[in-house]
Amino acid sequence: MKDRDFDHPDVVLVPHGPMLLRGAESVQDLEGRVHTVDRPVVALCRCEKSSRLPWCDGTHKVIPR
Template identity: 70%
Template structure:
């Protein structure tokens, strides 16, 4: 039986989408990126310089631009 102690996907208010475990993320150009960490943060604000991954840029955005 799968381990359901925590969800595989977590939406952080005003921040990234956290993925636990193995996933494949497709970026805006259609390239696929396999997660390689136990927890990966996917950008939701669209401003990260490391797309599709979160680089923390959302922390300096005005509230109206945060996801």
Template identity: 45%
Template sequence: MPRVRLTERGPLLIDGPVELLLPDGTVLRCDRPVVAVCTCRRSRRYPLCDTSHRRRGRGAPPFPSDRSGQTPGEGRT
């Protein structure tokens, strides 16, 4: 089963190889063992991450917490 990891301040990390289906129908094949997919849209290599998110901070936290203080999915098994 493919594994996708959500990072707190960066890209989605997907265990590869993977095929990314872009909105225009283009298929991008990535043969790397781990593929970093940009979530901030600052990458010059979008949809792949080039670490542009490190140069500028984000305005809002990527995982909004609910009233309990846990992020969505936290503490669930």
């Protein structure tokens, strides 16, 4: 988009890390439960080892790559 000076994507995939999601109001997890979002940015777990799915809790850092 040329009318914007900076990239500011709504979804960012962090290498070996979570998916950052901006501006969402709700997220549905793998069990179909819907979670309300009350932060400007959330981190969604991609390693599926988080203790608080669907959110990232940093656990990916202790999993050997």
